[in-house]
Amino acid sequence: MKDLKDKIALVTGGVSGIGQATALRFAREGAHIVLVDVNENGLKDTAEKIEAFGRKALPVRTDVSRREEVEEMSRKALGEFGRVDILMNNAAVALFAEIKDTGLSDWEWIMNINLWGSIYPLHYLLPQMVERKSGHIINVASWAGILGTPSCGAYTTAKFGLVGMSEVLRAELRRFGIGVTAVCPGIVKTNIMNVAKMKGYREEFREKAKMLGNTPERVAKKIVRAVKKNRALVLTDFAIFAFHAKRLSPALGRLITLMWLKLSHQAKEETQDSGS
Numbered sequence: 001m002k003d004l005k006d007k008i009a010l011v012t013g014g015v016s017g018i019g020q021a022t023a024l025r026f027a028r029e030g031a032h033i034v035l036v037d038v039n040e041n042g043l044k045d046t047a048e049k050i051e052a053f054g055r056k057a058l059p060v061r062t063d064v065s066r067r068e069e070v071e072e073m074s075r076k077a078l079g080e081f082g083r084v085d086i087l088m089n090n091a092a093v094a095l096f097a098e099i100k101d102t103g104l105s106d107w108e109w110i111m112n113i114n115l116w117g118s119i120y121p122l123h124y125l126l127p128q129m130v131e132r133k134s135g136h137i138i139n140v141a142s143w144a145g146i147l148g149t150p151s152c153g154a155y156t157t158a159k160f161g162l163v164g165m166s167e168v169l170r171a172e173l174r175r176f177g178i179g180v181t182a183v184c185p186g187i188v189k190t191n192i193m194n195v196a197k198m199k200g201y202r203e204e205f206r207e208k209a210k211m212l213g214n215t216p217e218r219v220a221k222k223i224v225r226a227v228k229k230n231r232a233l234v235l236t237d238f239a240i241f242a243f244h245a246k247r248l249s250p251a252l253g254r255l256i257t258l259m260w261l262k263l264s265h266q267a268k269e270e271t272q273d274s275g276s
Contacts, residue, residue: 015042017190186237
């Protein structure tokens, strides 16, 4: 998809971070945008920024973890534009917790948004791409989707699922002319870090992680380039190192995982594992 002019891009989690930065870059490239998020004020503000580029914006408040809301959102998008050329599954939440401290309600919260929140839009919007034999799907995962990440077990599980789904989709949809890209950035300075839930970790862990982050605009630039060149995988920052280290040596990958575990344990609450 070399030319994005007048393409229709639907972006979930589109009012902040990577989602907003990519939506705005798509608009600068000439695309019209369907903005999907639960933040109504953010939808309005971001839609105005898109329209300032002379592009159309359709803001649709949607909780992507609720199938009926995604179905209605998809109906509105297709009703307004007749098609969706680019589907960007970006909505996500985060939880810092060891798996032993992760309750079933935590698992459901993470999986419903981070995994089902990508499956639902795909289910309702993929058929029209297959019928037209055209389109591109972007699944925003994480470096935690390519390397086991202690302190983020539920998040890692969902992101590994997205990467695996992307690999399968890319193989299956090639004959229909549909591209698929998995995006695995390192830590990015987005709102997800500010609102992440924490169980068993001191606040300093969040602050240290935020200091390591890069800008969403840099990731957005790589995503748009990947759509144009139909690249299978987008990596940034630490994810580049993690990906190649694990491929070079599984033992090295395990060592990195243990190093992250040690780092995260430095921010464990004193009442937890005090003897370790």
